Amino acid sequence: RLSKVFKSVVEELKIRSNVYKIRKQAFNVEEIMENIIATxxxxxxxxxxxxxxxxxRYQIIIYFLAxxxxxxLGKVELxxxxxxxxxxxxxxKRRKK
Structure with missing residues (x-):
């Protein structure tokens, strides 16, 4: 199921973006993890x-890995x-005193 969701979003990206701009990627997994938790x-x-x-595609992979x-890490569940x-x-989870 995870791979199906990932593949469908990548295919969707191909359809919606025919023009690509090359630039330095300023994404990292830690930042995206924080973004997901906030969401x-x-x-x-x-x-x-x-x-x-x-x-x-690069950014989708980073979101998937995050x-x-x-x-x-047990912070989210699917x-x-x-x-x-x-x-x-x-x-x-609360710690017992």
Whole structure:
């Protein structure tokens, strides 16, 4: 399912951008992770919507890797619902005193 969402957004990008501009990429995974967490503040967002923030293939890959890293760190979870995958922020676990 993850690969299908990723591929569909990359294909969508091919359709919507026929003109490419070459420039230095100023994206990094840590910044995008913070951006995703800020977006999820109390809400869940469709994974495809997060990936669509990328305006080229490189940026889509960075958003995808940032999402996977957040899952790995336990900060977000992926929820499959029918044909969609949603990204939801995980609640922080309280430490016992």
């Amino acid at each position: 999820l503040n109390g809400a869940q967002v469709e994974l495809a919507e997060i990936l669509r923030r990328g305006s080229n 999402t996977l890293e957040l899952v790995f 929820i499959e619902d029918g044909n969609s995958i949603w990204v939801k922020r995980r609640k922080a």
